[in-house]
Amino acid sequence: MNIGLDLGYGYVKGVNDKGKKILFPSIVSIGFDRILSGIFNTNENIVDNMYVKIADDGGEKSYYIGELAKREGFSDSFMLDTEKYNQSEAKALLATATALLMTDEDKIINIVTGLPLKQYQTYRKQFEKEIKQYKAIVSFPEYNLTRIVKFDKVIIFPQAAGAVYHALMNNLDKYMIKDSYIVLIDVGFKTTDYVVFLINNRLRFSPDLSGTLDIGISKIFVALDKLYTQKTGSNTDTEGLLSILENNNIYFRGQYIDFTKELNILKNELARLIKKSILNSLKDKYEKVSTMFVAGGGGKDLYPYLKDAHANVELVKDAQFANAYGFLKICQMQQDIA
Incomplete structure (x- = not known):
């Protein structure tokens, strides 16, 4: 298997x-x-x-x-x-x-x-x-x-390079634009990976343009924990923070406490930091990017806030599983070669 x-x-x-x-x-x-x-x-x-x-x-x-x-x-x-x-x-x-x-x-x-x-x-x-x-x-x-x-x-x-295999798997010809670049942003819980590939008859990984940012959805968790205390005067656990992130609210003492406004601000700020770092890394290569993909569970949450990073930003299908599916494809390819 x-x-x-x-x-x-x-x-x-x-x-x-x-x-x-x-x-x-x-x-x-x-x-x-x-x-x-x-x-x-x-x-x-x-x-x-x-x-x-x-x-x-x-x-x-x-x-x-x-x-x-x-x-x-x-x-x-x-x-x-x-x-x-x-x-x-x-x-x-x-x-x-x-x-x-x-x-x-x-x-x-x-x-x-x-x-x-x-x-x-x-x-x-x-x-x-x-x-x-x-x-x-x-x-x-x-x-x-x-x-x-x-x-x-x-x-x-x-990671992230695995997600590229999943992103391109079913429609590779669409993205094979010679001398262009493809970027995939993989937003995780603790870190955000971004990988850049040059299209030159085949995909060529560009390590100097790729990297890992020490920011992810956990940044929102830390802020939510403080906001929860400010709003309720109490503390919550991981299950409570996940509930807020998934539902924009949480039940507390007979009523739902809404965090929609605060979450929008936090997600927008996290997306801004990610975009700024990646654009600084790409520099003049940004003008040659044909597609930016967004993957990861955090990517699914932040996609509406990352859409303005480029003229063509696509959310990868089944974004949270993008790396897992890409890894499976690599595993199957290696077995075929063997």
């Missing part, structure tokens, strides 16, 4: 070549046996209710992952450490996502995943080695499901 997996700071996005896709928050907490879970959670989707036991070289540990960690975890915060890729929590996300995308018949697992451009050159080999050597027994006790996770072929690819 081939898997494309985007281990984002905010969400894990995964797809396989059998058409299955998964999405859950990148939140990991220590887990405990839940005695009453069998009474109340029998009809819940496994992705929304992940109590997981993982046995690897470090022994067996229990975790709440994703939505369950957000609701009931000892820690409900996202993983924002720059070097998270060598941490046990990151491996727990990797193992859990892979187990969910596997079936009992899958004995060979090929995977492509990615790193932000800023980290790619430094951490690529280390991350690839760790995944190749990784083996775990992953079980979901409440669903009587166990998988053995190990990888046969591993490729680490730059």
Whole structure:
């Protein structure tokens, strides 16, 4: 089986070549046996209710992952450490996502995943080695499901560059304008990657024009946390902040508190910072850009505020999964070559 997996700071996005896709928050907490879970959670989707036991070289540990960690975890915060890729929590996300995308018949697992451009050159080999050597027994006790996770072929690819494969996949000829440039902006939770390609008979990656910005949707989270306290005199958790971001409001003491105005201001300012940085990087090459693509879960949220960055700005189809689908395409292409 081939898997494309985007281990984002905010969400894990995964797809396989059998058409299955998964999405859950990148939140990991220590887990405990839940005695009453069998009474109340029998009809819940496994992705929304992940109590997981993982046995690897470090022994067996229990975790709440994703939505369950957000609701009931000892820690409900996202993983924002720059070097998270060598941490046990990151491996727990990797193992859990892979187990969910596997079936009992899958004995060979090929995977492509990615790193932000800023980290790619430094951490690529280390991350690839760790995944190749990784083996775990992953079980979901409440669903009587166990998988053995190990990888046969591993490729680490730059984020955003993966999304380009997805953006161009179905209509490459439309964008093959000689001597022009294509830009893809991938807005994530902690970072924003932007990649630039020169069209010259084929796509040529332009590393000097591409980069990673240390800004993403988490900037809005920080501001929302302060605004919530100002409006209510109280504090909220990650689940509450996500609710505000998704719904523009939150229920508090018998009424809905509206954040629409504040969110519009915050999103517009974040988009302005992103546009300014990318335009400064492109300089005179901006005049030769034919298309700017916007991808990522954050890109989906910010697209209305990024549309004026260029005369031709397109939101990538299924933007939150753009890297995962691009990684899957790369995985399949490598298998065809082999």
